[in-house]
Amino acid sequence: MKAAILTGPGNLVVKEVGTPPCPDGGLLVKTRACSICTTDAKMYHQGQRDLAYPRILGHEFSGVVAESHTRDGAFEPGDRVQVAPGIGCGRCPACRRGADNRCPHIGIFGFNYDGGFAEFVTVPERSVLGGGVNQIPEGTSFEEAALAEPLASCLNGQQQAGITGGDTVLILGAGPTGLLHARLARLKGAARILIAERLANRLETAELAGAERIIDLNSESTAEVAKEESGGRGVDVILLACREAALKSLLELLAPGGRMCLFSGLPAESARVRLDANLIHYRELSITGAYGGTAAQNRAALELIASGRIDVSRLITRRLSLDEIGEGLEYTGRREGLKATIKF
Numbered sequence: 604m605k606a607a608i609l610t611g612p613g614n615l616v617v618k619e620v621g622t623p624p625c626p627d628g629g630l631l632v633k634t635r636a637c638s639i640c641t642t643d644a645k646m647y648h649q650g651q652r653d654l655a656y657p658r659i660l661g662h663e664f665s666g667v668v669a670e671s672h673t674r675d676g677a678f679e680p681g682d683r684v685q686v687a688p689g690i691g692c693g694r695c696p697a698c699r700r701g702a703d704n705r706c707p708h709i710g711i712f713g714f715n716y717d718g719g720f721a722e723f724v725t726v727p728e729r730s731v732l733g734g735g736v737n738q739i740p741e742g743t744s745f746e747e748a749a750l751a752e753p754l755a756s757c758l759n760g761q762q763q764a765g766i767t768g769g770d771t772v773l774i775l776g777a778g779p780t781g782l783l784h785a786r787l788a789r790l791k792g793a794a795r796i797l798i799a800e801r802l803a804n805r806l807e808t809a810e811l812a813g814a815e816r817i818i819d820l821n822s823e824s825t826a827e828v829a830k831e832e833s834g835g836r837g838v839d840v841i842l843l844a845c846r847e848a849a850l851k852s853l854l855e856l857l858a859p860g861g862r863m864c865l866f867s868g869l870p871a872e873s874a875r876v877r878l879d880a881n882l883i884h885y886r887e888l889s890i891t892g893a894y895g896g897t898a899a900q901n902r903a904a905l906e907l908i909a910s911g912r913i914d915v916s917r918l919i920t921r922r923l924s925l926d927e928i929g930e931g932l933e934y935t936g937r938r939e940g941l942k943a944t945i946k947f
């Protein structure tokens with residue numbers, strides 16, 4: 604099969620390798636779509652905490668079952684499937700609580716298991732048993748189904764931040780995840796959504812968020828707009844979907860009872876901050892993290908896409924072949940458009 608192999612930071616080769624055998628109790632999936640994540644671009648350039656080399660990247664994939672060795676015959680060749688990237692152990696306290704994305708023994712496609720930037724992916728039994736493999740409903744395309752993964756991460760972030768009806772939500776970043784966050788927040792009943800962005804091309808597509816207000820960071824101040832749009836009260840929720848953020852001043856924009864979700868990781872130099880503990884105390888603020896999503900959230904995300912409640916079709920702005928993956932990763936890293944997808 605043809606695969607894109609990363610042997611070290613910046614070293615990516617597309618070449619023929621042996622097609623892996625179908626694992627016992629698992630599946631061999633013929634990849635049909637694998638979207639490129641900002642994390643892939645970052646891993647390609649500089650590596651990542653959970654990444655082991657040599658590796659086939661790609662954790663947002665869907666395809667067709669080519670071979671099935673599942674014990675209960677749950678899947679058959681020809682089934683259209685989308686696969687959640689995280690594979691929990693199923694036995695630890697986190698997995699038992701359904702928080703399999705926090706499993707200390709987690710395996711992740713494209714990080715420590717080979718992922719979707721190859722013509723075939725092997726899906727181990729643990730993924731099948733853990734509910735990580737989902738049938739794609741009819742009418743949903745492979746490229747749309749592959750976006751269940753980023754949407755599941757947003758579901759996780761918003762569950763942590765506890766978005767409820769009537770909330771004013773401030774989203775930092777109008778990239779693909781910022782836009783998904785906006786749509787999801789609306790679905791959860793957010794009354795006002797503000798989305799802030801600096802890049803000109805992403806300001807142009809920010810209307811896809813369906814927000815009440817797009818904040819142009821080149822000419823407007825987030826703090827002033829947040830105050831104005833909330834009648835001076837502050838916003839209820841802040842979702843970080845950007846590469847840079849001044850956490851200390853953002854905290855001051857929260858209304859009493861406000862929640863901030865650190866959805867994106869920050870560069871080391873801006874990650875260490877001093878926060879006013881008394882502000883958190885008196886205003887009863889919460890700060891939460893979010894990293895990936897659970898198998899159940901992945902299932903729910905696919906359902907949201909398939910039912911049309913979250914329309915992801917316009918988020919895909921570039922389609923490439925596996926041979927063009929280098930360009931796809933550069934495109935994603937340059938933040939030129941929204942989502943790029945490798946199609947097979």
Ligand SMILES: [Zn+2]
Nearest residue numbers: 640642663753
């Ligand atoms: Zn991703």
Ligand SMILES: [Zn+2]
Nearest residue numbers: 692695698706
């Ligand atoms: Zn576990």
